[in-house]
Amino acid sequence: MSQRRVAITGLGLVSPYGGDLADFFTRLTAGESAIGYLLTDDQPRPLSMPFVSCPGFDPDTALGKPLASMMDRFAQLGMAAAFAAWDDCGLPRKADGESRDSWGCAWGTALGGTLAYEKGYRELWQKGKERVSPLAVVLGMNNAANAHISIQLGLGGVSMSHTVACASSAVAIGEAFRRVRSGEATVMLTGGSDVPQAYGVARAWEALRVMAPGDADSSPFACRPFAADRRGLVLGEGGAALVLEDWDHAVARGARIHGEIVGYGTSCDHSHLVKPEAAGQVRALNATLADAGLSADDIDYVNAHGTATAEGDPVEVAALKQVFGERAERLPVSATKSMHGHLLGAAGAIEAIATVLALREQAIPPTAHLDGRLDAACTGVDHVLSGRRGQKLRAALSNSFAFGGSNAVLAFRAVAS
Incomplete structure (x- = not known):
């Protein structure tokens, strides 16, 4: 069976810089750091570390309060990035005549809804509550992001999540690419999202001794890959999404093509x-x-x-x-x-x-x-x-x-x- 070409017709992210795609790439090319300093009010041991956050992201504004309330932050970031990529590709959010039964979603996350679980632990052990939210399971499950994306965009094909540590979303993109190339799917929404500032997660990374140190002044320069004086990585939250589409289908509908995944x-x-x-x-x-x-x-x-x-x-x-x-x-x-x-x-x-x-x-x-x-x-x-x-x-x-x-x-x- 001949392999199909795969176009990239949609790109979307929740940028740590706070702007759109053009702003993201302009600042990236200029060498501008989005790394800041995280200082929490956790007592008796607050978190204090260089960190990349998305402070301008308001899930209620981006998604609407009813939808946002059904998601942990990692899924909120993923859904917002997915909406941005879908809007960028020019397809309507709701199916308009064309069947989406073969269209799917492949998503990557290393941590899933750890914030939801940590909230449950705090409520049970610190606050002495007898029960947690009835939404705790659906907030915390690793496939929450791709499930919500598939529901909101009416994608009736495969809906899968990949957890492969730091390669999670690269694997998700690759597997989505294979499905479009083989003809199994016409369109795949793919990408990844994570939120690593759960207290236990951040402390676990610190224990590995691979985290770059820094204070409020030095944090923007804390991550120095390939440098002789590098001290380690800097964690960050975010979501990023791509729409992969059968090349002929994209051309037939006059879609803008950002590039080709090959x-x-x-x-x-x-x-x-x-x-x-x-x-x-x-x-x-x-x-x-x-x-x-x-x-x-x-x-x-x-x-x-x-x-x-x-x-x-x-x-x-x-x-x-x-x-x-x-x-x-x-x-x-x-x-x-x-x-x-x-x-x-x-x-x-x-x-x-x-x-x-x-x-x-x-x-x-x-x-x-x-x-x-x-x-x-x-x-x-x-x-x-x-x-x-x-x-x-x-x-x-x-x-x-x-x-x-x-x-x-x-x-x-x-x-x-």
Whole structure:
């Protein structure tokens, strides 16, 4: 059976900068950090850490109070991003004549509704209540976001959630891509959302000793992927969504096409729960190129996983050097987590959007805070230190490498103007 081309017709996110897609990419390309400082009133030990939040997001305004009240914050962010992507693609929210029985949703989240569960624990153990909200289960379940999205948009096909740690939404996008390419679905709404500021979650990440320190003044510069003085990752909340559509269907209805998704590859390091391995990443990168029918010479940009951890960054660079060989030194690479933070299960989706916009705008966002600080163990690729416009970008990769050794890589191609 012949494979169908897959167009990207909708992009949407709840931006940590507070603006729309154009504002997001403009600030990203300018190297502007969205990282702030989180200080809670938890007693006796408040949370205090660099963090990326979406302070301008009001779920009641974005979704309406009745719908918002049925969701944990991770699902609210996901639903808002999904609505934005759907509106961007030009399809009505309610089916208008055309059947959506084969249209579906694939969503990624690492944490799901942890805030809902934490609220229950606080009410039972701290406040002495005898019961929790009757909505607690549906607020907290990991598939809440894709369930609400499917209901609100009338998507009668597959509705599935993927939990693969930091690769969750990259895997969701890849699986959605496969369904459209095979003809099983005409349209797929895909992406991811996460909210990691539950007290227990934040403390668990602190215990791993991979979190970058910082105060109110230094937090914007706390995440420094590939830098010799990097201290770790910065967590963030957010939601990001893409509409993937059969190419012919998109063209027939006159849809604007942002770009084309052309490949998806996965692998498992199968060696360690938290220590990455270059060999596994190489397998995922090569699998993606093969799936896309591309060679290493066709790739003009890589959006790196780049978490700013001591262990992860050099391994990713080593994998890129193995795959791209001598050309690696001329391969532009950047880690946008330096500006929008690590959104865990939503990371792959927001970075996929950044990559698609890079191809569409023919511009590359930088790895912020890296100038003059490059770790010798991370040399060998063309690190983008400041935003580059007026580039000739044909195809790009977006890497997502997760705890558990799960690796997912997405390949995108620019649409000829």
